[in-house]
Amino acid sequence: MSVASPNNTAAFMADLKAKNAAEPEFHQAVHEVVESLEDFLNEHPKYRHARILERIVEPERVIMFRIPWVNDKGIMCVNRGYRIEMNSAIGPYKGGLRFHPTVTLGVLKFLAFEQVFKNSLTTLPMGGGKGGSDFDPKGKSDNEVMRFCQSFMTELYRHIGPNTDIPAGDIGVGGREIGFLFGQYKRIRNEFTGVLTGKGLNWGGSLIRPEATGYGNVYFAREMLKTKNEDFDGKKILVSGSGNVAQYTVQKVTQLGGKVITLSDSSGYILDPDGIDDKKLEYVMHLKNNKRGRIEEYAKKYGVSYFKNKRPWSEKGDIALPSATQNEIDEADALALIANGCICVSEGANMPSSPEAIHVFIKNKILFGPGKAANAGGVAVSGLEMTQNSMRLSWTREEIDERLQAIMRQIHSTCCSYGKNENGFINYINGANIGGFVKVADAMMAQGAV
Numbered sequence: 001m002s003v004a005s006p007n008n009t010a011a012f013m014a015d016l017k018a019k020n021a022a023e024p025e026f027h028q029a030v031h032e033v034v035e036s037l038e039d040f041l042n043e044h045p046k047y048r049h050a051r052i053l054e055r056i057v058e059p060e061r062v063i064m065f066r067i068p069w070v071n072d073k074g075i076m077c078v079n080r081g082y083r084i085e086m087n088s089a090i091g092p093y094k095g096g097l098r099f100h101p102t103v104t105l106g107v108l109k110f111l112a113f114e115q116v117f118k119n120s121l122t123t124l125p126m127g128g129g130k131g132g133s134d135f136d137p138k139g140k141s142d143n144e145v146m147r148f149c150q151s152f153m154t155e156l157y158r159h160i161g162p163n164t165d166i167p168a169g170d171i172g173v174g175g176r177e178i179g180f181l182f183g184q185y186k187r188i189r190n191e192f193t194g195v196l197t198g199k200g201l202n203w204g205g206s207l208i209r210p211e212a213t214g215y216g217n218v219y220f221a222r223e224m225l226k227t228k229n230e231d232f233d234g235k236k237i238l239v240s241g242s243g244n245v246a247q248y249t250v251q252k253v254t255q256l257g258g259k260v261i262t263l264s265d266s267s268g269y270i271l272d273p274d275g276i277d278d279k280k281l282e283y284v285m286h287l288k289n290n291k292r293g294r295i296e297e298y299a300k301k302y303g304v305s306y307f308k309n310k311r312p313w314s315e316k317g318d319i320a321l322p323s324a325t326q327n328e329i330d331e332a333d334a335l336a337l338i339a340n341g342c343i344c345v346s347e348g349a350n351m352p353s354s355p356e357a358i359h360v361f362i363k364n365k366i367l368f369g370p371g372k373a374a375n376a377g378g379v380a381v382s383g384l385e386m387t388q389n390s391m392r393l394s395w396t397r398e399e400i401d402e403r404l405q406a407i408m409r410q411i412h413s414t415c416c417s418y419g420k421n422e423n424g425f426i427n428y429i430n431g432a433n434i435g436g437f438v439k440v441a442d443a444m445m446a447q448g449a450v
């Protein structure tokens with residue numbers, strides 16, 4: 001039984017850290033939520049009496065497994081696989097798979113925890129989960145990636161299903177990997193079902209799913225900007241990453257009249273003062289999705305600057321859309337953004353801003369959209385893919401884009417309802433955390449001791 005005092009954040013966090021040692025990202029994600037909820041829970045003691053906080057930080061189930069596979073040289077390799085089934089109060093577990101050498105139990109628990117609130121915000125009936133492996137797809141051949149994915153699914157298949165747990169992509173897991181994983185699930189189960197989302201278009205995938213996270217983040221930022229009578233037109237935008245989320249962020253920003261001047265990967269960033277237009281974006285997509293090359297090659301091709309082992313946040317931009325990974329904006333980066341006149345930060349990635357960076361944004365009262373609200377468009381369209389799979393039909397591009405825009409508007413309005421301060425400032429973190437919490441907490445209370 002928990003020894004934490006039910007209304008003391010410090011004691012609650014001390015207890016959580018003792019129980020979940022060496023999981024700093026998980027501590028960070030939980031702390032942000034618990035801090036946001038403090039006043040709300042004091043006003044609504046029923047949630048404390050029901051020990052919802054103590055329950056919501058404990059995964060319903062954690063699966064850890066061995067993934068043996070043979071590389072192209074015939075050498076046996078072994079990685080570790082995980083699936084965190086965090087919360088199924090409002091629907092089956094839903095959340096991506098991440099293949100990256102930095103994957104640990106703590107990283108996936110932070111992502112699964114955030115996913116519970118995010119999925120609740122989408123208005124769709126999805127619980128929260130996350131999984132992945134410390135496998136690094138970089139430098140591996142297609143055949144090696146296939147053998148790895150097959151071995152991964154050979155264990156995972158027994159824990160997932162279209163009504164139980166429906167994984168999707170995340171860092172290192174795109175269309176190629178989802179294909180290999182789906183193929184192996186189908187062979188083992190002898191069943192063609194919507195067990196994964198992010199599938200190819202002619203085998204159960206949804207239009208707009210690849211675009212959804214990037215587009216959704218831009219739609220969310222557009223809603224935030226509207227509250228200040230601003231828009232993307234003529235603005236300079238800093239984007240980090242150059243993968244799935246970053247690419248479609250660039251595309252949508254350009255369509256709305258903004259100019260994206262940076263992109264990055266884990267080796268450095270490029271600065272293109274003329275802007276990354278559609279033609280240059282096509283090059284980035286080919287470079288990253290087919291050639292699987294480095295962003296440095298963009299600088300060589302277009303004769304622009306490349307900054308090795310640096311992040312783009314000291315460049316002058318009006319809006320920042322971090323789209324790479326967690327904790328990629330620290331306090332110094334945040335101060336640099338503010339000093340350069342940045343008016344809006346909207347998180348395409350999960351938890352890209354450190355707590356100190358967030359403090360700087362809130363103190364300076366800029367528009368700050370936390371990932372669990374701003375990047376929920378990806379899982380929202382995954383939810384729409386599940387619906388289409390169940391109904392065995394496909395909606396048009398326009399129909400899905402319209403639904404995505406409506407969902408992002410709805411998430412924005414939920415954040416405003418729960419996050420508006422007396423002075424009119426909208427604290428989107430509080431809004432997203434409280435708005436995401438209520439639905440899940442009420443469902444848990446209705447379902448008894450779950």
Ligand code: NDP
Nearest residue numbers: 170171172213241242243244245265266324325349350378
């Ligand atoms: P991709 O694998 O397609 O791209 C990831 C990008 O981030 C790459 O450019 C990668 O560079 C860079 N990156 C990864 N790790 C690091 C690191 N440690 N330091 C610096 N750069 C890094 O992933 P996605 O675009 O799908 O995901 C990006 C972010 O968006 C993640 O935080 C993810 O959780 C989040 N997200 C994704 C969703 C989706 O639908 N895909 C949904 C919601 C959130 P490199 O090539 O060098 O590894």
